[in-house]
Amino acid sequence: MTRNRWVSELHWRREGQQTRSEKTQAALLDAAEALILEKGTEGTSIADIANRAGSSVGAVYHHFKDKTALYYALFHRMTDAYAQLNAEASNPALWTDATVRDLFRGFLEISLTAAQRTGAAKAAVSAVIADHPALAAHYAEIQRETRKSLLKFVLERRDEIGRPDAEEAAAFAVDQCLAMVRAYLDPSQTAAKLQSLNDAQFIDRTVEMMALFLRLPPAKSA
Amino acid sequence: MTRNRWVSELHWRREGQQTRSEKTQAALLDAAEALILEKGTEGTSIADIANRAGSSVGAVYHHFKDKTALYYALFHRMTDAYAQLNAEASNPALWTDATVRDLFRGFLEISLTAAQRTGAAKAAVSAVIADHPALAAHYAEIQRETRKSLLKFVLERRDEIGRPDAEEAAAFAVDQCLAMVRAYLDPSQTAAKLQSLNDAQFIDRTVEMMALFLRLPPAKSA
DNA sequence: ATTATCTATAGATCTATAGATAATGC
């Protein structure tokens, strides 16, 4: 008997119609996420995941081809959300009247929103990546996209940049901005000061730093 | 028969006299490190490690109480090196005539040297931490020490800082500097521009950014 | 009648130990 259709690329089932299925899948992924955070991937077994989700081992294998497929699904659940947000933010129509300051601010706001949505998922996904090095490439690709589109928008406003080495400095500043977001969001990075700030303060400080470095014109309405 | 003495805290044997022992232990840790990088912790078995090291399963258990002890040893091999370097750099005598610029520069140089020494270890250790969440606290503690001593030295030179909010800004800048080092060193972070720089360029740029942000006096000899 | 779930378990690991052998130390 053919059990089901698998979306081979994503390693898990689409099937938008069955809400029962979706709930179970989500519960299993949530359970895996929580357990990985608590005990790491090595300490987490299929039975553990099924129990935590209030489900059974058999159900796990009904929904996921194997353990790797489950981990891949967990990975994609988070990265797909990121990739989509990034795609939306890359629409030039959103930024027609934006200054470089606005771009950095917008990027920071979007990143923080995304982080709030994904929540604990990110740390668990990091563990999954550590155990499945093949996934690292896809994750890096998404981040590369983000970086690329932000840099492109900044460079389209090159005339705002007061430095003679505008191009190089902009690339440096973009990397910088990404590094800041990571330090701010990652609780394992002991950036005590950053983490004592609230989102608005963090964004203000970071934009200010970028402006100083790139010698941007003063903010219009402040 | 009592097999051996274990240093319970570190979970592995000290024993500085037997070079044969030390070589085997190092080979086992090297093998574990390489395998974890390739296949993650979950995919790596004791037998794999023993084979890669040209050793045997029995030898592994002669040197390490259990698999966790081996992973802990791998973890400590890296973090001990970091902690020691940090302790050395925290000696005020080293920095008697240093400016704030010199402090940042010194910190960056030390971090890069440390990274070169530890090499691939860091990524493997990240995977180990992901699988043994208990270790995260110790790692964070070491980084907190580094952060703290750099910030202390900077604040002792508060008069160099041109900003009215010197204290807050210094803390922000220190976190910033740590975030930059991470982005520069971590190949999984897609900081394309940073990674295209060589060490000296990276350090110059970063120090410059800190100087702009904190409004430090211009460099003396440039 | 098709999809989702469960229980029970075969088969494949993998960890850790026991016991024997080889290498070093006195």
Next chain:
DNA sequence: ATTATCTATAGATCTATAGATAATGC
């Protein structure tokens, strides 16, 4: 004679499947 190493394997997982039962869909 003490320490380091090996081979072989018991016992404990853990993954994935088979087959039965419950829930939904037409």
